[in-house]
Amino acid sequence: xxxxxxxxxxxxxxxxxxxxxxxxxxxxxxxxxxxxxxxxxxxxxxxxxxxxxxxxxxxxxxxxxxxxxxxxxxxxxxxxxxxxxxxxxxxxxxxxxxxxxxxxxxxxxxxxxxxxxxxxxxxxxxxxxxxxxxxxxxxxxxxxxxxxxxxxxxxxxxxxxxxxxxxxxxxxxxxxxxxxxxxxxxxxxxxxxxxxxxxxxx
Amino acid sequence: xxxxxxxxxxxxxxxxxxxxxxxxxxxxxxxxxxxxxxxxxxxxxxxxxxxxxxxxxxxxxxxxxxxxxxxxxxxxxxxxxxxxxxxxxxxxxxxxxxxxxxxxxxxxxxxxxxxxxxxxxxxxxxxxxxxxxxxxxxxxxxxxxxxxxxxxxxxxxxxxxxxxxxxxxxxxxxxxxxxxxxxxxxxxxxxxxxxxxxxxxxxxxxxxxxxxxxxxxxxxxxxxxxxxxxxxxxxxxxxxxxxxxxxxxxxxxxxxxxxxxxxxxxxxxxxxxxxxxxxxxxxxxxxxxxxxxxxxxxxxxxxxxxxxxxxxxxxxxxxxxxxxxxxxxxxxxxxxxxxxxxxxxxxxxxxxxxxxxxxxxxxxxxxxxxxxxxxxxxxxxxxxxxxxxxxxxxxxxxxxxxxxxxxxxxxxxxxxxxxxxxxxxxxxx
Amino acid sequence: xxxxxxxxxxxxxxxxxxxxxxxxxxxxxxxxxxxxxxxxxxxxxxxxxxxxxxxxxxxxxxxxxxxxxxxxxxxxxxxxxxxxxxxxxxxxxxxxxxxxxxxxxxxxxxxxxxxxxxxxxxxxxxxxxxxxxxxxxxxxxxxxxxxxxxxxxxxxxxxxxxxxxxxxxxxxxxxxxxxxxxxxxxxxxxxxxxxxxxxxxxxxxxxxxxxxxxxxxxxxxxxxxxxxxxxxxxxxxxxxxxxxxxxxxxxxxxxxxxxxxxxxxxxxxxxxxxxxxxxxxxxxxxxxxxxxxxxxxxxxxxxxxxxxxxxxxx
Numbered sequence: 001x002x003x004x005x006x007x008x009x010x011x012x013x014x015x016x017x018x019x020x021x022x023x024x025x026x027x028x029x030x031x032x033x034x035x036x037x038x039x040x041x042x043x044x045x046x047x048x049x050x051x052x053x054x055x056x057x058x059x060x061x062x063x064x065x066x067x068x069x070x071x072x073x074x075x076x077x078x079x080x081x082x083x084x085x086x087x088x089x090x091x092x093x094x095x096x097x098x099x100x101x102x103x104x105x106x107x108x109x110x111x112x113x114x115x116x117x118x119x120x121x122x123x124x125x126x127x128x129x130x131x132x133x134x135x136x137x138x139x140x141x142x143x144x145x146x147x148x149x150x151x152x153x154x155x156x157x158x159x160x161x162x163x164x165x166x167x168x169x170x171x172x173x174x175x176x177x178x179x180x181x182x183x184x185x186x187x188x189x190x191x192x193x194x195x196x197x198x199x200x201x202x
Numbered sequence: 203x204x205x206x207x208x209x210x211x212x213x214x215x216x217x218x219x220x221x222x223x224x225x226x227x228x229x230x231x232x233x234x235x236x237x238x239x240x241x242x243x244x245x246x247x248x249x250x251x252x253x254x255x256x257x258x259x260x261x262x263x264x265x266x267x268x269x270x271x272x273x274x275x276x277x278x279x280x281x282x283x284x285x286x287x288x289x290x291x292x293x294x295x296x297x298x299x300x301x302x303x304x305x306x307x308x309x310x311x312x313x314x315x316x317x318x319x320x321x322x323x324x325x326x327x328x329x330x331x332x333x334x335x336x337x338x339x340x341x342x343x344x345x346x347x348x349x350x351x352x353x354x355x356x357x358x359x360x361x362x363x364x365x366x367x368x369x370x371x372x373x374x375x376x377x378x379x380x381x382x383x384x385x386x387x388x389x390x391x392x393x394x395x396x397x398x399x400x401x402x403x404x405x406x407x408x409x410x411x412x413x414x415x416x417x418x419x420x421x422x423x424x425x426x427x428x429x430x431x432x433x434x435x436x437x438x439x440x441x442x443x444x445x446x447x448x449x450x451x452x453x454x455x456x457x458x459x460x461x462x463x464x465x466x467x468x469x470x471x472x473x474x475x476x477x478x479x480x481x482x483x484x485x486x487x488x489x490x491x492x493x494x495x496x497x498x499x500x501x502x503x504x505x506x507x508x509x510x511x512x513x514x515x516x517x518x519x520x521x522x523x524x525x526x527x528x529x530x531x532x533x534x535x536x537x538x539x540x541x542x543x544x545x546x547x548x549x550x551x552x553x554x555x556x557x558x559x560x561x562x563x564x565x566x567x568x569x570x571x572x573x574x575x576x577x578x579x580x581x582x583x584x585x586x587x588x589x590x591x592x593x594x595x596x597x598x599x600x601x602x603x604x605x606x607x608x609x610x611x612x613x614x615x616x617x618x619x620x621x622x623x624x625x626x627x628x629x630x631x
Numbered sequence: 632x633x634x635x636x637x638x639x640x641x642x643x644x645x646x647x648x649x650x651x652x653x654x655x656x657x658x659x660x661x662x663x664x665x666x667x668x669x670x671x672x673x674x675x676x677x678x679x680x681x682x683x684x685x686x687x688x689x690x691x692x693x694x695x696x697x698x699x700x701x702x703x704x705x706x707x708x709x710x711x712x713x714x715x716x717x718x719x720x721x722x723x724x725x726x727x728x729x730x731x732x733x734x735x736x737x738x739x740x741x742x743x744x745x746x747x748x749x750x751x752x753x754x755x756x757x758x759x760x761x762x763x764x765x766x767x768x769x770x771x772x773x774x775x776x777x778x779x780x781x782x783x784x785x786x787x788x789x790x791x792x793x794x795x796x797x798x799x800x801x802x803x804x805x806x807x808x809x810x811x812x813x814x815x816x817x818x819x820x821x822x823x824x825x826x827x828x829x830x831x832x833x834x835x836x837x838x839x840x841x842x843x844x845x846x847x848x849x850x851x852x853x854x855x856x857x858x859x860x861x862x863x864x865x866x867x868x869x870x871x872x873x874x875x876x877x878x879x880x881x882x883x884x885x886x887x888x889x890x891x892x893x894x895x896x897x898x899x900x901x902x903x904x905x906x907x908x909x910x911x912x913x914x915x916x917x918x919x920x921x922x923x924x925x926x927x928x929x930x931x932x933x934x935x936x937x938x939x940x941x942x943x944x945x
Contacts, residue, residue: 084659084670084937094632094942096648097655134665390740398832401740401771401806406833470748471741517718517739519769 013174016165017186022146022177025162026059029144030066032160036142037111041073046139048110049077052128053098056116058179059146063115076103080114080135082127100131107136113160117175119145122156147186149173205620206236210245210581212571214547217247222577225619230573243622245581248614251551253285253578255558255567257348257377257455258431258503259528261287261318263309264302265294269599270508272306275528276315277596278506280624282528283580283613286317286559286567287506291328292353298323298334300342307344315623319562322346324365324376328354333365340372347563350377352431353478355413357383362417366426375453375561377429378417380438381479385409390519392480396465402518405480407435414438418445418452429561430454432505434479436489443498453561455503456490458527458534463487463603473514473521474603477507480523487538494553495544501558504531508599526602529595529613532582534604536611540584555580566619577620586612596629632938634747634763638774638813646781646817652934653782653927660697660930671700674940677730678704678766679722681737686901686925687766687776691734694932700731700940722746723753726761731940733763740769740806762939770804775932776900777810781818782927783920784855787896792819797849798840799825799881800859800908803832803870807900808859812840825849826881829870846881850890857898858883858908874907884910888918896920 051060057079064077081098144160172189205222219234261275291297303320310318322339391397393404421428507524539545559568592600616624676695695702743765822840
């Protein structure tokens with residue numbers, strides 16, 4: 001189901017990543033995670049991929065699938081919804097809650113890789129970190145994003161970045177994934193209809 | 203004292219001038235000239251009716267002066283076109299003795315805007331147990347002609363029988379608030395779909411119908427005059443029709459709110475709509491209109507029931523029942539009866555002046571507009587439209603259910619025995 | 632959503648949204664050591680109860696606390712009249728003290744509507760908004776009870792649309808029944824009220840449900856059954872001849888339980904009168920979902936607080 005907060009793709013949208021680019025980028029991040037975490041058939045206990053819904057959760061599953069393909073071992077994967085921990089809830093109507101699914105075995109002592117589609121202000125990541133704290137105590141937390149578009153408002157950086165995209169605040173980044181949208185791709189919209197919203201990457 | 207009323211249309215008919223001397227109409231004709239000392243009322247071609255008579259008001263004095271006084275109630279009456287009102291006895295103390303009824307009558311005379319006729323209680327303290335001194339009240343200076351326990355029903359059939367029998371010898375009328383309290387204990391609203399949805403305990407229409415049926419039988423046997431207050435259920439109309447056909451001396455009133463408003467208004471739980479008997483359904487209001495046009499229901503009476511805000515600005519169950527009516531009655535009758543063609547102006551005069559005066563036994567009210575008759579009038583602009591604002595009404599309380607409603611027909615002037623009591627929306631003191 | 636006064640104000644999408652939030656909250660908190668969410672930090676929730684109801688009050692209180700709201704309980708037992716202060720003054724005082732949400736239980740039908748009206752009028756001048764939640768008003772409604780019943784039915788039946796739900800007992804005096812008929816029908820269920828005519832309100836024919844007087848005839852075709860409490864004082868009102876006769880005709884005993892389809896859930900809003908509307912063996916049977924209802928109650932009320940207080944004021 002399409003996320004209404006993203007709005008429709010306008011005439012001004014320009015393609016940043018094609019469908020093939022998205023697949024390649026996910027594969028690259030998967031390789032980076034494997035390399036950085038030394039994940040493999042002999043070392044599966046440690047890694048947990050937790051996507052931030054909606055599209056971050058999809059990306060986490062895709063990354064898990066890619067890692068499984070490359071290593072022959074399946075990492076734990078789940079999702080963590082940060083909505084209840086957001087600092088901007090009062091700025092709009094009550095948001096629907098998304099799925100939180102912590103894989104069996106929990107996150108205590110694990111290396112958690114948070115996965116999101118777009119990194120901008122860092123506030124969603126912060127909210128997700130707060131949510132994680134109530135779920136358990138990971139050994140370490142890393143962050144993987146498909147697009148980093150800048151405009152950070154908090155001291156947060158991603159460990160794995162699919163593509164760095166310099167943007168102006170008025171632009172809109174639209175990540176589209178087959179599971180939630182009609183096909184893969186990343187678009188940038190020059191003159192958005194609603195200049196203040198940036199999707200759930202805030 | 204001489205008054206010349208120019209260009210008035212009695213009962214909405216041919217425009218005439220009326221010359222009034224010492225409270226009596228002395229000449230009616232075209233282009234009458236005013237004597238030197240005469241006051242002139244330019245009627246502007248509006249409709250002239252006999253002064254309105256209300257068989258059912260609550261003026262709250264003594265004891266309830268935070269809601270209304272005889273003075274403020276008289277103001278409201280004069281502004282509403284009324285020249286006589288019957289003040290119900292559920293005051294504190296209850297008007298069940300000559301002392302209290304005489305006090306009410308005297309206060310009405312002191313204010314002098316409208317004839318205030320006290321209604322005496324049927325039973326002591328309105329308790330329904332023991333007859334009040336009907337004879338003493340009837341023969342007192344207050345000359346009580348109407349007795350009622352209004353607000354409460356004379357529920358005990360034996361007490362009601364005795365009251366009717368006793369009243370027949372005094373030539374007075376027993377006005378019954380018909381409600382079988384055994385069927386309405388805890389009742390908050392008309393028993394039906396709306397109340398069931400709102401979780402308000404129902405006031406079944408049968409509680410009215412059965413008491414009216416019983417009372418008509420008792421009145422028939424006693425040969426007494428029975429008046430049924432505020433008929434609200436269509437089923438009661440069939441009972442009244444049958445009783446009248448049998449020759450029972452029964453008359454009945456309907457309130458303006460039971461002609462217009464329905465229980466559909468209750469959904470917001472605003473107690474301004476709480477009244478006893480309760481607002482019923484659209485089928486009932488339609489039946490009320492038809493019965494009034496037909497004459498099965500004789501008169502319109504307001505059941506003007508002021509309540510200070512502390513009695514209404516509460517949860518529904520805690521609120522007192524009742525609504526203002528004096529200043530909106532004529533407009534509601536114009537809206538519900540005249541505009542749909544159910545009554546002409548003669549009909550309005552009949553149901554709001556002539557019949558109520560007959561029932562209340564007032565020889566100088568509800569008289570024809572003719573030479574030699576009392577100059578007691580109500581002048582109506584039938585084309586005026588006005589928006590009801592509770593705060594702007596003369597009553598101390600503001601509990602009008604018509605707040606913000608646009609109503610047709612406005613009382614332009616009221617004349618009581620040749621004296622202008624209200625003119626252009628202002629009381630003439 | 633500004634207030635929650637009546638289930639009639641909820642369309643299917645809003646009601647489903649509340650139930651979805653409730654089940655999300657339930658799964659979020661499941662098995663957690665720290666059952667506390669920061670979502671309503673700094674918000675003040677007041678329960679204003681004019682009737683005793685420990686279970687509803689505590690459920691709201693836990694819901695507020697788990698969302699990090701400051702929760703304050705005011706027991707204003709006795710009518711406003713006998714207490715001297717009017718309901719309006721009490722409610723506006725609580726609101727003026729800074730309550731973001733007032734949860735009201737009152738013996739008068741419509742009390743929550745009235746308070747919401749006064750609060751909105753006050754907000755128009757002061758700009759401080761207070762949400763009102765109806766936690767049971769007279770014989771009118773109890774919206775959060777209906778929501779927790781719906782949440783339980785959804786858990787048990789997988790869905791509500793198309794299911795046939797029987798509601799048995801004192802419908803006349805039951806705010807739970809009123810809210811449930813509305814909510815379940817809004818969500819697409821077929822509702823059957825089963826009661827003697829004396830315990831059904833006049834006008835029930837216009838409700839979105841079917842009415843029956845014969846429990847045994849209805850049980851085999853029900854997907855779930857909801858038993859209503861029968862208060863002992865009703866016996867004196869002549870609503871039915873005796874407790875024994877009521878139990879025989881409308882009580883859910885073990886034989887009747889066997890008439891229900893296998894595993895069909897039995898709900899009861901509590902407190903149960905064992906031996907009257909429900910036999911002890913039935914109350915303790917696996918079908919009985921009374922404690923699941925209580926558990927869902929907390930999550931549903933969290934969801935209501937979330938939808939009322941977490942977003943921007945309307």
